[in-house]
Amino acid sequence: MGQFLQQLINGIQIGSIYALIALGYTMVYGIVRLINFAHADIFMFGAYMGFFLAPVMAKVFGGAFIPTIIAAMLITGLLGFIMEKLAYRPLRYKSRLSALITALGVSIFLENFCAMDFVLFGVHFVFGPTYRKFPDLIVAKNIPIPGNLGLNISNVLLLDVGVSVILMVLLFWFVNKTLIGKQMRAVAFDKPTASLMGINIDVVISTAFIVGPALAGAGGILYGTTYGMLASPFLGIWPGLKAFIAAVLGGIGNIPGAVLGAYIMGISEAFATSVNSNLGYGMAFAILIGILLIRPSGLLGKFMPEKV
Amino acid sequence: MLLEVRNIDVFYGSIRALKNVSFNVEKGEIVSIIGANGAGKSTTLRAISGILRATSGSIIYNGHDITHTPPHLIARMGISQVPEGRGIFGNLTVQENLDVALSSVKDKKTAGPNQDKVFSLFPRLKERRRQISGTLSGGEQQMLAVGRGLMQNNPFMLLDEPSMGLSPVLTEEIFGVIVEINRLGKTVLLVEQNAFKALSIANRGYVLETGSVVLAGTAAELRDNPDVKKAYLGG
């Protein structure tokens, strides 16, 4: 029983991080029908921003976590904005395949650019190809749980889940209650008609490319805090892939679906890993194959006729 | 002159859907465009609202050349289009559909009174404001599409077959609404399959045939024209 609960809790923890990444995939897909492969690298970028900014933030603000995560979100949001403007916007009315290939290109560029190792006067100008210790944004502590289930719950776990839930609630409010949120959903449904309403499509698309990456940036900070180290600028690949599968599982384009998919992914992965540590990876693909066979539109997705 | 369309051509790929189309609309008028299926009526409205581009010729609205203006700016300049086939946002509620229509409105203070007006014209929408609009009946969706256009409170309305798929009672009602908003000062460019009804409320009309204007005149002239009678008014 204790073991079962522990895996469930671990799954919710990692699922929270997947959810923050999956939301960006799904928002961008919902609006421009593009799978932004570079999204995983934005997550990575956010994690490295934590590595670079935390010491500065600690000096300036005293505490490091809140200012670091906010700064990382602003920077990844900006990165998303620039990426869309430079790489995707020129291809907006070209074939979808060109945009998809471009997304792969942007991803490979970010990974390899960041893996370079410029050291000038002892300062790393890019992230470098090697292992980095992630700064302690909070002091990790175990929280004693009454009863004798042997549960291992840390304040980092509560932080991961808490921050993700707060950001998701903010996102739901943003998408459902604000004018720009309603505009985003209108644009996702029908662009020409949305423009007749006076909606500037470019602004809406840019917004999706800011908000999604900002959430991924927050995910990167939580990831660094949770694992305590950054392996290399390729570290986004696996979490990104799993989050993408989670978005497909939930129904790509569907925001609650991405969250649901991410938690299912995190929990099933935690259980699979407890059986065998390699099984966790297999789980992601088992889920992908399963959903494509049984319900390709995803758990909460609908098949919509494509508007051209 | 509120709107002046001068010799426009519009293409879909290599298909020339409009050929040298010219017409105009005066402030305060109801002008109707009639024509058979595929004549280019919807294309004409889309070119005015900016979702299609004229490859030659020009479109002048209120003295401004809007031939190359993007559609969201045209909406903000004062032209609302109620698109053919309703074009409501099926994933949004009725209320949210009305809310996004305000994207073209600078002064959001007018939203409240505007919405009251829309709800008094279509009480059904008020009852159903929390419903996901994709689940509305066809007629209700049509009311929403017209209501959404009115929400923008623009002086010039382009209506593309607003009575399509409506029962005779609702058709009557929609035509009543058009006459009413025109009386209150809006200029209307109306595209209708139902040429007889359209010409009964319009001041003037144009007949489109395979992408060209073939006839123009007052509504009465067109109603009495034997060719029009034969082709569009059922003898």
Ligand SMILES: Nc1ncnc2c1ncn2[C@@H]1O[C@H](COP(=O)(O)OP(=O)(O)OP(=O)(O)O)[C@@H](O)[C@H]1O
């Ligand atoms: N997206 C498109 N791609 C290619 N051709 C199109 C497209 N839309 C319209 N056409 C063609 O352009 C011509 C004019 O179409 P349009 O929709 O303007 O006709 P319409 O007069 O509105 O007809 P209806 O009364 O049936 O609505 C038609 O021949 C149509 O097949």
Ligand SMILES: [Mg+2]
């Ligand atoms: Mg038409």
